[in-house]
Amino acid sequence: MASTIIQFKNVTKQYGQDPVVLDNVSFEIEKGKFYTLLGPSGCGKTTILRLIAGFTEPTSGEIFFNGKKVNDIPANKRQVNTVFQDYALFPHLNVYENVAFGLRIKKMKKSEIDKKVKEALSFVNLNGYEDRDIQDMSGGQKQRVAIARAIVNEPEVILLDEPLSALDLKLRYQMQYELRELQRRLGITFIFVTHDQEEALAMSDEIFVINKGKIQQSGTPNDIYDEPINRFVADFIGESNIIQGTMIEDYVVEFAGKRFACVDKGMERNEPIEVVLRPEDLEITSPDQGLIQIKVISQLFRGVHYEILGVDEQGNEWMVHSTKKAQVGMEIGLRFEPEAIHVMRFNESEEEFDKRLESYTEDESDGK
Amino acid sequence: MENKTRTLYMIPYIGWIILFVVAPIALVVYYSFFDIHGNFTVGNYGKFFTPVYLKMAISSFWYAFLITIISLAAAYPTAYLLTKTKHKQLWLLLIIVPSWVNLLLKAYAFIGIFGAHGAANQFLDIIGIGTKQLLFTDFSFVFVSVYIFIPFMILPIFNALDNLNPSLLDATKDLGASKWTTFRRVILPLTLNGVKSGIQVVFIPSLSLFMLTRLIAGNRVITLGTAIEQHFLVTQDWGMGSTIAVFLIIAMFLIMALTGFRRRGA
Numbered sequence: 001m002a003s004t005i006i007q008f009k010n011v012t013k014q015y016g017q018d019p020v021v022l023d024n025v026s027f028e029i030e031k032g033k034f035y036t037l038l039g040p041s042g043c044g045k046t047t048i049l050r051l052i053a054g055f056t057e058p059t060s061g062e063i064f065f066n067g068k069k070v071n072d073i074p075a076n077k078r079q080v081n082t083v084f085q086d087y088a089l090f091p092h093l094n095v096y097e098n099v100a101f102g103l104r105i106k107k108m109k110k111s112e113i114d115k116k117v118k119e120a121l122s123f124v125n126l127n128g129y130e131d132r133d134i135q136d137m138s139g140g141q142k143q144r145v146a147i148a149r150a151i152v153n154e155p156e157v158i159l160l161d162e163p164l165s166a167l168d169l170k171l172r173y174q175m176q177y178e179l180r181e182l183q184r185r186l187g188i189t190f191i192f193v194t195h196d197q198e199e200a201l202a203m204s205d206e207i208f209v210i211n212k213g214k215i216q217q218s219g220t221p222n223d224i225y226d227e228p229i230n231r232f233v234a235d236f237i238g239e240s241n242i243i244q245g246t247m248i249e250d251y252v253v254e255f256a257g258k259r260f261a262c263v264d265k266g267m268e269r270n271e272p273i274e275v276v277l278r279p280e281d282l283e284i285t286s287p288d289q290g291l292i293q294i295k296v297i298s299q300l301f302r303g304v305h306y307e308i309l310g311v312d313e314q315g316n317e318w319m320v321h322s323t324k325k326a327q328v329g330m331e332i333g334l335r336f337e338p339e340a341i342h343v344m345r346f347n348e349s350e351e352e353f354d355k356r357l358e359s360y361t362e363d364e365s366d367g368k
Numbered sequence: 369m370e371n372k373t374r375t376l377y378m379i380p381y382i383g384w385i386i387l388f389v390v391a392p393i394a395l396v397v398y399y400s401f402f403d404i405h406g407n408f409t410v411g412n413y414g415k416f417f418t419p420v421y422l423k424m425a426i427s428s429f430w431y432a433f434l435i436t437i438i439s440l441a442a443a444y445p446t447a448y449l450l451t452k453t454k455h456k457q458l459w460l461l462l463i464i465v466p467s468w469v470n471l472l473l474k475a476y477a478f479i480g481i482f483g484a485h486g487a488a489n490q491f492l493d494i495i496g497i498g499t500k501q502l503l504f505t506d507f508s509f510v511f512v513s514v515y516i517f518i519p520f521m522i523l524p525i526f527n528a529l530d531n532l533n534p535s536l537l538d539a540t541k542d543l544g545a546s547k548w549t550t551f552r553r554v555i556l557p558l559t560l561n562g563v564k565s566g567i568q569v570v571f572i573p574s575l576s577l578f579m580l581t582r583l584i585a586g587n588r589v590i591t592l593g594t595a596i597e598q599h600f601l602v603t604q605d606w607g608m609g610s611t612i613a614v615f616l617i618i619a620m621f622l623i624m625a626l627t628g629f630r631r632r633g634a
Contacts, residue, residue, distance in 0.1 A: 053538075054541075055538050074541070075541040075542055076541045076543075076544045076545055076546060084538065084539060088536050088538065090536065090539075091558070092558055101545075105545050106544065
């Protein structure tokens with residue numbers, strides 16, 4: 001059983017009379033996992049990080065670290081280290097001294113500092129760079145120094161505030177692998193903040209999707225991608241077709257003017273809902289074989305697949321990812337499996353949502 | 369083509385430098401080799417190392433040192449507080465405004481304030497200490513000099529502090545540093561260039577102060593600046609005056625070199 005290391009209980013943060021940045025947020029973070037706080041800019045994700053680090057205090061609510069309330073413990077007394085968005089390396093110190101900074105404050109022995117700094121630098125593949133000036137390091141190297149400076153203190157939690165956003169695409173991919181690998185080797189809890197959904201899906205054990213100061217949904221990357229709780233999450237994570245519909249009864253949903261079998265249940269009869277269909281779950285067929293017919297209005301070649309946009313008779317717009325080519329102006333059919341239909345209720349809380357999903361899996365195991 | 373226009377643009381600058389920097393220094397050096405009767409000599413340089421002038425030099429350096437240290441001690445915390453205020457540009461302006469007022473006017477204002485019946489003495493009288501001789505003392509000289517120079521010390525330090533990346537301070541805190549350690553190991557080293565510029569613009573001019581020594585210190589403080597003024601205007605010994613000026617110029621270059629070392633970071 002993994003144990004809880006950080007816990008937020010009804011935490012609210014508000015600056016002066018401005019609108020709340022964090023609105024009554026509660027969550028738990030378990031030891032040794034890679035967490036990602038994902039959301040658009042201004043959603044409050046960085047505020048959560050600053051609250052954990054101790055740079056700012058909650059307006060109300062409690063924060064626990066290893067079961068102890070830490071609201072009043074200043075940042076320099078917390079067992080947490082941060083990798084900052086702009087790296088925040090000390091320009092007047094060289095690589096070695098930057099990494100050694102935290103250890104020197106702890107008044108560690110010289111030989112021990114030397115050993116630990118060398119070890120941390122080798123962890124991030126920077127052996128031999130000890131005497132370099134920070135100004136002479138590239139963006140990716142600075143990033144690694146910042147990570148080494150954090151891990152050398154052997155904190156229980158490392159906070160990463162959009163650390164990859166300043167890097168170019170290729171380097172970013174490489175650092176994603178390295179960070180994930182580093183977290184596995186060290187076994188330290190990582191809390192990673194990003195607005196890049198691909199990054200979040202690729203790296204995390206758990207994702208918290210945050211919007212407007214509230215956690216919208218939390219779960220594994222698969223859970224969140226496959227079963228988004230609401231329109232925001234569906235839209236923010238990956239591409240999606242979101243269509244208005246009605247839940248006729250259990251396992252039957254109506255949208256785009258037709259009724260379809262689905263795997264969702266537990267809603268009221270004729271409840272208005274929204275359905276999500278991922279573009280890659282749609283298969284192109286001839287019009288008469290398709291469940292839905294659309295008229296192609298545009299097509300883009302994306303490399304791995306074609307991105308086809310079309311409109312059905314009701315005027316709903318559909319996005320399809322397919323390796324098959326279509327012709328603009330042509331009518332095509334779309335096929336999809338009942339499992340591809342994700343039903344979202346309006347204003348469903350995460351608790352209710354989780355309960356509903358759990359009931360499906362119970363049914364499945366009953367059936368077997 | 370581009371090089372030609374660039375040379376063209378350089379002409380006013382080079383002309384200025386030659387006319388107002390190189391030529392005067394060359395003239396000063398030239399005059400320093402003549403005695404009062406216009407004969408060529410190196411005797412002036414020998415004379416500088418006699419106790420009279422050495423004492424003046426030492427007192428110049430001592431007062432300049434005092435003025436610089438006191439300005440620095442007052443300016444650093446002030447600049448730090450300024451960066452924390454809400455309307456920092458306004459506060460900064462208020463500090464800079466007095467430096468636009470003519471030096472002589474400020475000196476006369478202080479004669480009024482520190483005079484026997486001035487505001488300062490009236491205040492001392494009211495709180496029961498009684499009137500004191502304020503004008504024409506070392507204290508008033510240093511006080512007024514600091515007052516005059518302090519904006520020039522605050523400005524570069526303020527700029528250095530204001531340019532400090534706030535996430536660096538978060539990082540130091542994050543790495544476990546106390547407030548004092550943060551100051552000593554991050555804030556101070558990163559604002560040292562500001563401090564050095566401040567020292568340059570305060571120490572060098574205060575080495576050659578001369579008007580204040582008469583008006584505020586009543587000639588009780590005799591610095592090299594006063595000596596130069598006296599040689600040129602009173603004794604007409606331009607050679608000796610120039611020689612002292614040469615030593616001041618050398619001192620300035622030394623200070624520039626000392627405070628300009630290891631200009632990095634920022």
